[in-house]
Amino acid sequence: MKMATECRQAILELTVANHPGVMSHICGLFSRRAFNVDGILCLPIGNGYASRIWLRVQEGERLAQVESQLSKLHDVYAVRRHPPDHAAFRNLELIFQD
Amino acid sequence: MIKRTGAALTIELLERQGVTQIAGIPGGANLPLYDALSRSRIRHILARHEQGAGFIAQGMARATGRPAVCFATSGPGATNLLTAIADAKLDSIPLICITGQVPLPLIGSDAFQEVDAYGMSLPVTKHNFLVRSVTELFKVVPDAFRIASSGRPGPVLIDIPKDIQQAEIEFARWPRAGSTDTPRAAPAPAINAALRAIEAAARPVLYLGGGVVHAGGAALVRALAERADIPAVMTLMALGALPHDHPLSLGMLGMHGTVAANHALQDSDLVIAIGARFDDRATGKVAEFCPLAKIIHLDIDAAELHKVRHADFPLPGDVVATLTALLEHLTPQSHELWRDEIAALQRAYPAAWSETAITRPQSLIRTIALYLGPDAIVTTDVGQHQMWTAQVYPFSRPRQWLTSGGLGTMGFGLPAAIGAALVEPQRPVVCFSGDGSILMNIQELATAAELNLNIKLVVLNNGGLGLVRQQQDLFYGGQRFASDHGRSPDFCAIARGFGWSTLDLPEVGYDAESLEAALRCPGPRLIHVPVDSNARVYPIVPPGAANHEMLTGAEL
Numbered sequence: 001m002k003m004a005t006e007c008r009q010a011i012l013e014l015t016v017a018n019h020p021g022v023m024s025h026i027c028g029l030f031s032r033r034a035f036n037v038d039g040i041l042c043l044p045i046g047n048g049y050a051s052r053i054w055l056r057v058q059e060g061e062r063l064a065q066v067e068s069q070l071s072k073l074h075d076v077y078a079v080r081r082h083p084p085d086h087a088a089f090r091n092l093e094l095i096f097q098d
Numbered sequence: 099m100i101k102r103t104g105a106a107l108t109i110e111l112l113e114r115q116g117v118t119q120i121a122g123i124p125g126g127a128n129l130p131l132y133d134a135l136s137r138s139r140i141r142h143i144l145a146r147h148e149q150g151a152g153f154i155a156q157g158m159a160r161a162t163g164r165p166a167v168c169f170a171t172s173g174p175g176a177t178n179l180l181t182a183i184a185d186a187k188l189d190s191i192p193l194i195c196i197t198g199q200v201p202l203p204l205i206g207s208d209a210f211q212e213v214d215a216y217g218m219s220l221p222v223t224k225h226n227f228l229v230r231s232v233t234e235l236f237k238v239v240p241d242a243f244r245i246a247s248s249g250r251p252g253p254v255l256i257d258i259p260k261d262i263q264q265a266e267i268e269f270a271r272w273p274r275a276g277s278t279d280t281p282r283a284a285p286a287p288a289i290n291a292a293l294r295a296i297e298a299a300a301r302p303v304l305y306l307g308g309g310v311v312h313a314g315g316a317a318l319v320r321a322l323a324e325r326a327d328i329p330a331v332m333t334l335m336a337l338g339a340l341p342h343d344h345p346l347s348l349g350m351l352g353m354h355g356t357v358a359a360n361h362a363l364q365d366s367d368l369v370i371a372i373g374a375r376f377d378d379r380a381t382g383k384v385a386e387f388c389p390l391a392k393i394i395h396l397d398i399d400a401a402e403l404h405k406v407r408h409a410d411f412p413l414p415g416d417v418v419a420t421l422t423a424l425l426e427h428l429t430p431q432s433h434e435l436w437r438d439e440i441a442a443l444q445r446a447y448p449a450a451w452s453e454t455a456i457t458r459p460q461s462l463i464r465t466i467a468l469y470l471g472p473d474a475i476v477t478t479d480v481g482q483h484q485m486w487t488a489q490v491y492p493f494s495r496p497r498q499w500l501t502s503g504g505l506g507t508m509g510f511g512l513p514a515a516i517g518a519a520l521v522e523p524q525r526p527v528v529c530f531s532g533d534g535s536i537l538m539n540i541q542e543l544a545t546a547a548e549l550n551l552n553i554k555l556v557v558l559n560n561g562g563l564g565l566v567r568q569q570q571d572l573f574y575g576g577q578r579f580a581s582d583h584g585r586s587p588d589f590c591a592i593a594r595g596f597g598w599s600t601l602d603l604p605e606v607g608y609d610a611e612s613l614e615a616a617l618r619c620p621g622p623r624l625i626h627v628p629v630d631s632n633a634r635v636y637p638i639v640p641p642g643a644a645n646h647e648m649l650t651g652a653e654l
Contacts, residue, residue, distance in 0.1 A: 020228075021220070025220060064404065065401065065404070068403075069401050072399070072401055
């Protein structure tokens with residue numbers, strides 16, 4: 001989860017199934033394919049039928065591959081890419097101090 | 099209302115999926131499932147180790163193309179299955195693994211025979227389920243079959259806690275069986291762009307992968323090759339997609355491929371990859387793989403496009419649907435000069451196994467193929483015997499050749515042969531193995547003997563781990579270490595102990611007629627053949643080198 005400031009970042013928005021194994025599927029994909037993730041936020045949405053996961057990742061040449069592999073997971077309903085200035089990870093400094 | 103236990107429900111859902119045979123081993127956490135299975139018309143194949151059960155199911159799935167099912171209990175049952183599951187993942191084989199689990203209230207308590215089968219199978223399955231209520235079974239079982247067989251096939255694990263197997267449920271109607279999603283063609287503009295590239299190419303090569311076999315696309319690939327006059331190379335997984343004696347077949351590419359295949363790719367200006375994933379054993383050093391070529395890449399798994407090599411013409415789609423659309427507009431081409439160049443390469447590097455003495459492994463494999471005829475199904479383990487078989491066996495159709503490609507699992511061959519023999523009882527099945535590999539699932543000799551299957555198991559015995567020894571000789575300064583079996587067992591005596599007939603080739607003086615008679619006689623038989631411990635697989639691309647740097651053996 002090391003802050004990477006040297007590389008341009010992108011924000012990924014995932015809509016995923018809401019059950020106990022989903023986080024393992026997402027995190028497992030990142031670790032076994034040696035993809036980088038800087039930050040992760042997750043909460044249920046709607047009436048709990050799904051969850052929304054926000055990922056802050058590096059915008060390298062492998063990002064398209066990351067998105068393709070995420071899209072293949074059966075618990076992932078949708079993957080959207082946002083620019084690095086997206087609001088999802090803003091105003092979190094208060095709870096992320098050294 | 100219909101009333102069932104979770105276990106009976108699961109078994110009936112499997113029946114409704116058309117499952118007729120299941121390989122597995124019972125234990126504490128899946129006994130309710132076995133009790134229900136005992137009342138089912140599904141035939142159960144009792145393996146002697148769960149890895150054997152996994153590979154028996156794989157043999158069924160690889161021979162038919164349809165999802166096959168295996169059962170294991172919790173804990174060691176589940177962990178023993180993992181290698182067979184990982185193998186199915188890397189070779190895209192539709193496999194349904196149903197494991198028993200400790201009762202839900204005990205999960206997380208380090209209960210007897212409890213392991214996190216869901217967590218452990220996560221990175222080696224296409225998808226997996228931990229069933230948390232009996233009603234979930236209505237969705238999970240059909241979903242598992244749909245997922246395993248749709249798009250790029252793969253293994254699915256369903257972990258069912260024992261209390262859910264025992265719970266009762268009432269319901270009004272059965273769910274629909276899970277079926278394969280309708281395959282889609284790549285978008286028309288992408289197909290048109292690929293067509294123009296094919297028509298403009300002077301030195302095109304087809305690079306066929308296992309996806310051609312999985313999609314049932316062999317006939318269309320052949321039509322494409324013939325109409326556009328394009329020579330074809332095959333990966334280990336694609337052997338049989340084009341018959342070995344087809345004039346446009348260059349054989350296998352890659353580490354132990356043919357010189358002609360690797361050099362044709364080197365000089366090609368257009369490589370058409372179909373259901374292939376640019377695996378490192380096929381490409382060699384990727385930066386130097388077909389350096390002059392534009393790439394057309396057709397694959398059902400969009401994540402394979404651009405993963406290893408940028409595709410100039412990506413075609414995300416089903417092989418059959420896409421090639422059908424492409425062939426509608428493809429005008430006949432001719433590449434006579436290009437074929438002449440390749441033919442010259444083939445003449446310059448002829449096959450090194452032309453002699454007929456059956457004391458040489460390659461010649462023995464050819465001779466066995468001749469005696470068994472084109473109907474035979476061939477499985478292998480992993481090692482030199484596997485590469486020799488890949489190089490010389492005259493494959494003539496898809497699904498004739500079952501081998502562990504991506505994972506390279508020693509111990510695959512015998513149980514896969516059992517699975518193949520169970521679903522194709524009218525065909526002879528031959529398993530080529532080595533003295534290293536056969537020991538890794540030798541307990542399945544008991545399963546095959548019990549079922550009296552028509553399997554011929556050819557053990558090529560070089561007294562050690564041949565491919566390891568070869569790499570130590572060539573790339574580790576001849577420092578052989580841990581690759582010799584100081585003492586070999588008497589394989590014929592062992593096989594007889596399991597109830598198999600045997601033939602020791604040296605004992606009959608390498609008599610071809612005895613070999614033929616042994617192969618033609620139905621039932622399980624082990625054929626033991628000593629192999630020179632210095633015999634090597636050539637050609638070979640040194641690990642990490644480019645494919646054009648292959649050693650043919652002549653320079654040593």
